[in-house]
Amino acid sequence: MIELVIDERCSGCNSCVEICPTNVLEIGTGNSPFIARQNDCQTCFMCELYCADDAIYVGPDCDRPVPVEKQAILASGLLGELRRHHGWDEWAIDSRYTNEHWQMEKVFLRARDTIFPTQSQET
Amino acid sequence: MDEPGTGIDLGKSAYTCGVLQFLEGRKGITQYRALRGPEYMRALRKLVDSLGVTVLDHSPALELLQNSDGLVSGARGIRRQKGGDWQVHAGAVVLATGGTSFLSRPLGSHTNTGDGYIMAAEAGAELSGMEFTSYYTVAPVHSTMTRSMSYAFATYYDEDGAVIPMPSGPDTMRPLARAMLKGRVFCDLHRTPEDIRAKVPVISPNFMLPFRRWGIDPYNDRFEVTLHGEGTIRGIGGLRIVGGDCRTSVPGLFASGDAATRELVAGAISGGGNINSAWAVSSGQWAGQGAARYAKEHKAISGGQPIGQAGLRPSAAANNVDLAATLSAIQNEVLPYDKNIFRSGERLEQSRTILEGVWTEFRSHAAGSSGTCLRTRETAAMLATARWCVASALARDESRGMHQREDRPEIDPHFNRRIIVGGLGKVWTGRDHEPRLELAS
Numbered sequence: 001m002i003e004l005v006i007d008e009r010c011s012g013c014n015s016c017v018e019i020c021p022t023n024v025l026e027i028g029t030g031n032s033p034f035i036a037r038q039n040d041c042q043t044c045f046m047c048e049l050y051c052a053d054d055a056i057y058v059g060p061d062c063d064r065p066v067p068v069e070k071q072a073i074l075a076s077g078l079l080g081e082l083r084r085h086h087g088w089d090e091w092a093i094d095s096r097y098t099n100e101h102w103q104m105e106k107v108f109l110r111a112r113d114t115i116f117p118t119q120s121q122e123t
Numbered sequence: 124m125d126e127p128g129t130g131i132d133l134g135k136s137a138y139t140c141g142v143l144q145f146l147e148g149r150k151g152i153t154q155y156r157a158l159r160g161p162e163y164m165r166a167l168r169k170l171v172d173s174l175g176v177t178v179l180d181h182s183p184a185l186e187l188l189q190n191s192d193g194l195v196s197g198a199r200g201i202r203r204q205k206g207g208d209w210q211v212h213a214g215a216v217v218l219a220t221g222g223t224s225f226l227s228r229p230l231g232s233h234t235n236t237g238d239g240y241i242m243a244a245e246a247g248a249e250l251s252g253m254e255f256t257s258y259y260t261v262a263p264v265h266s267t268m269t270r271s272m273s274y275a276f277a278t279y280y281d282e283d284g285a286v287i288p289m290p291s292g293p294d295t296m297r298p299l300a301r302a303m304l305k306g307r308v309f310c311d312l313h314r315t316p317e318d319i320r321a322k323v324p325v326i327s328p329n330f331m332l333p334f335r336r337w338g339i340d341p342y343n344d345r346f347e348v349t350l351h352g353e354g355t356i357r358g359i360g361g362l363r364i365v366g367g368d369c370r371t372s373v374p375g376l377f378a379s380g381d382a383a384t385r386e387l388v389a390g391a392i393s394g395g396g397n398i399n400s401a402w403a404v405s406s407g408q409w410a411g412q413g414a415a416r417y418a419k420e421h422k423a424i425s426g427g428q429p430i431g432q433a434g435l436r437p438s439a440a441a442n443n444v445d446l447a448a449t450l451s452a453i454q455n456e457v458l459p460y461d462k463n464i465f466r467s468g469e470r471l472e473q474s475r476t477i478l479e480g481v482w483t484e485f486r487s488h489a490a491g492s493s494g495t496c497l498r499t500r501e502t503a504a505m506l507a508t509a510r511w512c513v514a515s516a517l518a519r520d521e522s523r524g525m526h527q528r529e530d531r532p533e534i535d536p537h538f539n540r541r542i543i544v545g546g547l548g549k550v551w552t553g554r555d556h557e558p559r560l561e562l563a564s
């Protein structure tokens with residue numbers, strides 16, 4: 001579930017408010033939006049992907065809020081990782097993060113051929 | 124799909140608009156397959172915006188409008204960020220609201236509450252294939268990460284650390300569910316080759332994210348796993364399609380993607396792993412073209428009346444129906460492995476009785492207020508959908524595909540038919556005797 005909107009990183013663009021499918025965030029009176037309905041969070045990480053300033057942290061636990069220390073998260077290197085691995089925004093030109101989703105099919109074939117002779121092809 | 128004058132070839136337009144970047148594989152070969160969700164959604168949105176389409180974000184539909192001749196002629200809903208309502212009178216309506224997994228937590232499925240099913244049923248439409256709703260996807264416990272590629276290399280362990288043997292066939296879901304009915308199940312991915320481990324983040328950028336945040340190394344550490352029910356998301360039931368343009372049996376009403384049945388393309392098996400997304404894009408084009416043609420022939424009609432019932436207009440005095448308790452009651456009949464994966468006529472009958480009771484109470488009294496109106500309506504949709512699933516599973520008195528009845532373990536040729544289901548006050552089932560519908564390619 002979403003745990004943090006980090007004020008000092010946030011530019012106030014409100015893309016997260018717009019993109020969140022379950023309307024968790026709300027435009028605040030100050031600079032940054034606030035987490036208005038944490039319990040509605042579906043742990044989809046879309047707000048992180050759409051936050052160009054890497055100011056959002058979504059915890060991996062989807063069943064309950066697990067509060068985190070802001071300073072620890074800032075130091076963790078986890079902020080912005082999803083956007084980077086997606087090759088999103090400024091990362092689009094970095095060849096280390098080129099979208100290789102099409103390789104998925106090959107991974108299944110490798111698994112089928114090397115481990116399970118007839119593995120399913122669900123993604 | 125290049126029929127001139129009837130619509131847009133989405134793939135080509137997206138490409139020429141420069142919004143969808145296809146990927147280049149080795150040797151510079153362009154890869155047109157395997158589009159990643161967020162990238163594809165972003166591209167489609169850019170395309171829609173570039174065409175000047177009006178999009179109302181954060182504006183869920185609550186109900187359809189229907190005129191006295193039975194034609195669907197618009198829809199109505201709320202604007203949850205801007206406030207207030209919206210109502211559109213239209214020559215035709217396409218339902219593209221997705222399926223429902225009864226909020227069981229597959230990644231990104233919390234707005235999939237089956238709203239299109241109940242809206243269409245209120246207009247008189249029926250559904251098909253609702254018994255094929257027993258597919259589950261593995262994920263780490265407490266996580267939504269139902270991305271299953273890496274589990275092709277998984278080793279599963281029981282609570283004592285013994286390896287759970289997996290059959291060599293494709294079905295790992297059923298043995299996993301059996302093991303989970305006995306106790307907790309753990310997993311590691313140590314058999315994943317090093318070169319694939321290195322590629323996982325650029326193939327599925329979110330897969331490692333929960334592990335990294337929990338400090339788990341899935342290639343070496345054992346972590347507990349669960350199975351999330353997929354309902355009609357990776358299951359395949361949905362609104363019955365009666366024409367190549369994805370029309371439903373109700374004039375003016377069309378359906379696409381997970382809102383529609385995918386029996387036409389998947390049969391009795393899961394539509395996950397390509398079929399579903401191919402169907403969503405194709406059926407969206409067919410339905411869009413069909414609806415546009417229909418609207419052209421039937422000039423936009425005003426005077427349609429909102430027809431929503433359960434959760435919007437209670438049949439008796441409105442009072443506080445506990446939404447969370449209602450949702451648990453629904454989930455408790457359609458998600459437990461011993462009720463939905465390993466089915467039996469007797470247990471299905473019990474579920475039917477329980478769900479009828481919940482429905483009677485909900486239909487009579489539930490009415491949302493401003494903050495709860497969407498959730499109330501969504502709950503009504505999931506409740507109606509659960510009843511159709513159970514009724515269809517009872518009506519298919521055999522085992523076939525993902526629908527496996529322990530009391531009827533064989534395929535019965537009498538059931539080489541689709542099971543049709545519908546009705547709100549009283550749920551009915553029937554069999555499709557229409558000639559097999561062949562969709563145009």
Ligand SMILES: Cc1cc2nc3c(=O)[nH]c(=O)nc-3n(C[C@H](O)[C@H](O)[C@H](O)COP(=O)(O)OP(=O)(O)OC[C@H]3O[C@@H](n4cnc5c(N)ncnc54)[C@H](O)[C@@H]3O)c2cc1C
Pocket residue numbers: 021123182183184185200219220221222229230231232234235236238239269270356357379380381382394395396397398399400401403
């Ligand atoms: C984790 C995961 C991975 C998957 N991977 C694959 C895969 O690799 N290959 C594959 O083929 N399939 C896959 N599937 C299935 C595939 O995602 C779906 O079949 C597909 O997204 C269906 O598209 P759709 O547009 O019909 O529905 P959705 O994508 O569910 O979209 C429905 C939309 O309608 C909106 N909506 C709902 N109710 C209302 C309302 N009342 N008013 C207005 N809007 C509403 C929702 O917010 C949502 O935006 C996967 C599913 C999951 C959960």
Ligand code: SF4
Pocket residue numbers: 005006009010011012013014015016017032033050051052053054055056
């Ligand atoms: S997307 Fe990021 S920068 Fe923009 S408002 Fe949200 S938190 Fe702030």
Ligand code: SF4
Pocket residue numbers: 001002019020021022023024025040041042043044045046047048058
């Ligand atoms: S993780 Fe998804 S549901 Fe949760 S706040 Fe972010 S965008 Fe919204």
